Structure formats: C-alpha cells, structure tokens
Amino acid sequence: MSSLFPALVGGPGERVALRFGERSLTYGDLAGAAGALTGRLRGAGRVAVWATPELETAVAVTGVLLAGAAAVPLNPKSGEKELAHIVSDSAPTLVLAAPGARLPDALGALERLDVDADARGAVPEESASDTDPALIVYTSGTTGPPKGAVLPRRALATTLDALADAWQWTAQDVLVHGLPLFHVHGLVLGTLGPLRRGGSVRHLGRFSTEGVARELNAGATMLFGVPTMYHRIAEALPADPELAEALGRARLLVSGSAALPVHDHERIAAATGRRVIERYGMTETLMNTSVRADGEARAGTVGVPLPGVELRLVEDDGTPITAQDGESVGEIQVRGANLFTEYLNRPDATAAAFTADGWFRTGDMAVRESDGYVRIVGRKATDLIKSGGYKIGAGEIENALLEHPAVREAAVTGEPDADLGERIVAWIVPADAKAPPAVEELADHVARRLAPHKRPRVVRYLDALPRNDMGKIMKRALADV
Numbered sequence: 001m002s003s004l005f006p007a008l009v010g011g012p013g014e015r016v017a018l019r020f021g022e023r024s025l026t027y028g029d030l031a032g033a034a035g036a037l038t039g040r041l042r043g044a045g046r047v048a049v050w051a052t053p054e055l056e057t058a059v060a061v062t063g064v065l066l067a068g069a070a071a072v073p074l075n076p077k078s079g080e081k082e083l084a085h086i087v088s089d090s091a092p093t094l095v096l097a098a099p100g101a102r103l104p105d106a107l108g109a110l111e112r113l114d115v116d117a118d119a120r121g122a123v124p125e126e127s128a129s130d131t132d133p134a135l136i137v138y139t140s141g142t143t144g145p146p147k148g149a150v151l152p153r154r155a156l157a158t159t160l161d162a163l164a165d166a167w168q169w170t171a172q173d174v175l176v177h178g179l180p181l182f183h184v185h186g187l188v189l190g191t192l193g194p195l196r197r198g199g200s201v202r203h204l205g206r207f208s209t210e211g212v213a214r215e216l217n218a219g220a221t222m223l224f225g226v227p228t229m230y231h232r233i234a235e236a237l238p239a240d241p242e243l244a245e246a247l248g249r250a251r252l253l254v255s256g257s258a259a260l261p262v263h264d265h266e267r268i269a270a271a272t273g274r275r276v277i278e279r280y281g282m283t284e285t286l287m288n289t290s291v292r293a294d295g296e297a298r299a300g301t302v303g304v305p306l307p308g309v310e311l312r313l314v315e316d317d318g319t320p321i322t323a324q325d326g327e328s329v330g331e332i333q334v335r336g337a338n339l340f341t342e343y344l345n346r347p348d349a350t351a352a353a354f355t356a357d358g359w360f361r362t363g364d365m366a367v368r369e370s371d372g373y374v375r376i377v378g379r380k381a382t383d384l385i386k387s388g389g390y391k392i393g394a395g396e397i398e399n400a401l402l403e404h405p406a407v408r409e410a411a412v413t414g415e416p417d418a419d420l421g422e423r424i425v426a427w428i429v430p431a432d433a434k435a436p437p438a439v440e441e442l443a444d445h446v447a448r449r450l451a452p453h454k455r456p457r458v459v460r461y462l463d464a465l466p467r468n469d470m471g472k473i474m475k476r477a478l479a480d481v
C-alpha cells in the first residue's frame with residue numbers, strides 16, 4: 001500500500017511534527033529517529049511500546065509502522081495482572097521504551113530497545129500490505145480480561161482520511177491534547193492523525209486547562225478531548241477569561257470516547273462562542289460518525305456516518321430500522337474499511353462480534369434524526385462502564401475484588417458522575433462483617449492488579465447480593481438496596 005506517512009518521506013522536513021513539553025521533532029528529525037529504529041524492527045512481528053506520554057512513544061510507534069511491524073501500546077500504569085495478560089496474549093518480540101523508563105517485572109523476559117529521539121537513520125521503503133496488522137489495542141469486554149483488537153494498516157489510513165474530509169483537517173492544523181497514548185483516541189487520532197496530514201501535535205504530557213489555554217493562544221488550531229476534559233474546561237471557564245479567549249480562537253473543538261452532556265456543550269458555547277463537535281468511534285471500528293466542520297454542530301448528537309462507513313440501526317431480532325424519526329431505537333451496526341480484523345487469539349469473540357453478513361455489532365443504542373444525524377441513547381450491556389472516557393468491564397473488576405481476602409462476594413456497577421460520566425461502584429459482601437475492607441484498600445488492590453482508572457471510587461457493603469432464582473446477581477436491583 002502507499003505510505004501511511006507521506007510527509008515523512010516527501011514532505012518539508014523542517015516543519016515541526018511533534019512537541020511534548022519543551023521537546024520537539026521536525027519531520028526530518030522524526031524520519032531520522034523512527035528510521036533508525038526500523039533496522040531492528042523489520043520482521044519483528046508484534047512489538048510492545050511502553051506508552052508513556054512522551055516523544056519517544058510517538059517515535060516508537062512511527063518506527064514500528066515504518067518497519068511494517070505491529071505495535072502493542074501498553075498503559076504504563078497497568079497493574080501486574082493486566083500487564084501479564086497482555087504480554088502473554090500478544091507475545092511481543094521486543095519492548096520499546098524511553099531511555100530511563102522503569103519497566104515492571106511482567107516485562108522482564110522481553111528484550112528491551114530504548115528509543116533514541118536524537119538518532120538519525122533512513123526511512124525504508126514501506127512494503128507492508130494494507131491488511132497487515134498495524135496496532136493491537138487492548139479493550140475491555142463485559143467479562144474476562146481485555147481483548148486485543150487487531151487494527152490493519154488500511155483501517156488507520158481510512159479513518160484518518162475520512163476525518164480529514166469531515167473536519168477539513170490539513171497540514172496547517174496544529175492539534176493540542178493531553179490524552180493517553182495507549183488508546184485509539186490519543187494514539188491514532190491524536191498522534192498518527194497529525195503525522196498523516198503533515199501537520200503538528202502538541203502533547204500536554206497530562207491534561208490541564210492551563211495547558212489547553214496556553215497552546216490554543218499560541219497557534220494551536222484544534223483540541224481533542226474526552227468529555228471529562230471538556231467538563232473541567234466548562235467548570236473553569238467562568239473564572240478564566242484567557243481560557244475562554246483561547247477556545248474562541250480554535251478552528252475545531254472535538255469531543256469523543258463518551259457522550260458530552262448537553263449542559264457542558266451549552267456552557268462552553270455560552271462562554272466562548274464556539275461549539276464543541278462530537279465524533280463517535282470505538283477501538284474495534286476506529287471512527288464511524290462525526291459532526292462535520294461544515295455541518296450543524298448539534299449538541300447531543302454524533303453527526304453523520306463518515307465517508308466509507310456503512311451504518312445501520314437494527315432491532316433486537318436483527319431487523320434493520322429504516323425510519324429516521326428521532327425515536328426508533330436500535331443497535332448501531334457498522335461496516336467498512338475502518339474496522340479491525342479480529343480479536344487476537346479469540347476467534348469465538350470475533351465471530352460473536354459480527355453478523356452473518358459482516359456487520360459489526362457495536363452494542364451502542366441510537367436513533368437517527370430526519371437529516372441522518374445519529375443520536376446515541378445508551379448501551380446494550382450494563383456491564384460496560386465508561387469512566388473518564390475509559391471503557392471498563394464490570395467483570396474484570398469483580399474478579400480482581402474477589403481475589404482480595406476480605407471480600408466474599410462482589411458486584412460492580414457504574415453510577416452517573418458529573419466529572420467522569422460514570423464512576424465505578426463496588427458492592428461488597430465482606431468475608432468478616434465486623435471488619436469490612438476500607439475503600440482505599442480495595443481501590444489500591446484494583447489499581448495495583450489492573451489499572452488506576454479501574455479502581456472503585458465508592459464501596460457499598462451488603463450482607464448478601466440480590467440474586468434471582470438461578471443465583472444470578474440482579475444488578476438492576478442493587479440501586480434499590
């Protein structure tokens with residue numbers, strides 16, 4: 001296939017490609033640093049990347065893709081159980097990390113290659129085919145450990161070019177964000193996106209409203225964030241005229257990964273005169289819909305299908321819904337070159353995710369308005385929680401909680417939270433009713449085993465979990481306990 005990053009080979013080498021804090025690389029520098037890695041990465045199959053929010057992560061992933069290998073981004077805050085699962089499931093041949101990064105024991109057996117952002121090597125001819133895997137991104141399901149979604153090179157190219165069309169995204173754009181680099185939002189859209197366009201990205205290291213204001217007031221044109229970030233912006237706006245001015249200057253403010261509440265949309269619009277637009281995607285599908293830059297930014301909707309994406313709503317029995325009446329609710333199913341090819345080592349889960357005629361079942365429920373705009377109204381699975389824009393499976397947290405000696409029974413639910421969208425609630429039957437484990441104890445336990453964003457924020461203690469005649473936990477009854 002043609003190059004994923006034309007600007008790295010043919011573009012103006014002196015243009016800034018990446019900036020992380022004080023450090024930046026031009027396209028010429030990035031070609032050199034990523035090119036220098038490719039010698040070791042050719043034929044390497046799957047390569048783990050210790051995805052800290054640093055320049056080296058972007059160089060590492062670019063190098064892996066230039067070499068025709070597949071990157072497995074790792075959350076550097078992953079706990080031991082999660083990391084051990086991802087490493088044994090994806091079986092990488094190497095791990096790439098920033099010099100000085102401390103890698104945990106779970107990676108001890110892997111050969112390590114440090115990324116040198118100052119190295120200079122040649123960019124090889126890209127020989128990979130468009131169906132070859134580019135990224136394996138781990139994503140939670142309702143039960144069990146996370147699954148590795150295998151994203152082919154064509155999915156990356158397709159989704160980024162569709163977004164360029166929808167957002168009029170060009171080499172002139174300078175993107176700012178503080179998203180993590182081990183998920184699609186921050187890595188594919190937020191890092192590979194600008195590189196494919198020949199534009200720039202300024203990464204904040206970690207999200208802050210001050211960082212957003214500084215960069216938008218200093219020439220950045222686009223902001224990407226999850227709803228929690230826009231909520232924090234909306235909260236900060238009344239006391240921060242510099243932030244309001246900065247957002248007012250932006251060409252495009254884009255939110256995704258979860259629904260942005262209309263109240264936050266309205267507060268931002270009132271204070272800045274700018275409307276945030278939403279796009280809708282998934283690890284498995286990359287981007288499916290978006291409000292277009294030349295379309296109407298209607299709060300509470302995720303816009304229209306992107307070029308090349310087929311989208312339909314279906315009833316429970318699989319009957320497609322043709323009405324665009326803003327009322328008929330169905331599951332969103334999608335088809336297109338933007339999709340993943342499989343869950344790694346999980347043919348069962350892959351088969352279950354698609355209909356017989358090749359539509360991917362997203363599990364998201366929506367209606368379509370008369371002009372085709374999609375409005376997401378909920379999710380099929382109650383056991384999937386979206387907190388801070390992270391997808392979290394209730395089952396994996398329940399399993400981790402049950403490994404704690406002070407826990408006899410556990411159930412996990414999501415509860416509305418103004419900041420996080422949903423917060424994780426653990427319902428616990430303690431092993432000893434007189435000595436229940438403290439919330440910090442259980443939060444630390446989950447953070448150490450899985451990841452900090454999967455930790456319960458609230459713990460409620462019960463004598464017994466509500467169960468039906470079959471012994472199944474009735475989660476919907478928990479709220480009434």
Ligand code: MCA
Nearest residue numbers: 183184185228256257281282283388389390443444447452
């Ligand atoms: C607190 N911390 C702890 C504990 N308690 N660490 C270990 N053990 C504990 N018991 C630490 C946390 O690690 C964190 O550290 C700090 O305290 C604050 O944690 P928290 O409140 O959880 O988070 P936050 O810093 O307030 O984060 C909010 C956030 C974050 C920045 C919005 O949730 C975030 O980055 N979300 C982005 C999710 C995302 O990119 N999703 C995309 C996937 P420290 O301060 O050191 O960090 S969805 C996707 O890709 C699809 C395709 C799509 O559509 O986009």
Ligand code: AMP
Nearest residue numbers: 256257258259278279280281282283391
């Ligand atoms: P993930 O599996 O982490 O990639 O998250 C994908 C899920 O995030 C989707 O299935 C949706 O439920 C949700 N999502 C992403 N973008 C939006 C959005 N703009 N509005 C509502 N939900 C969204």
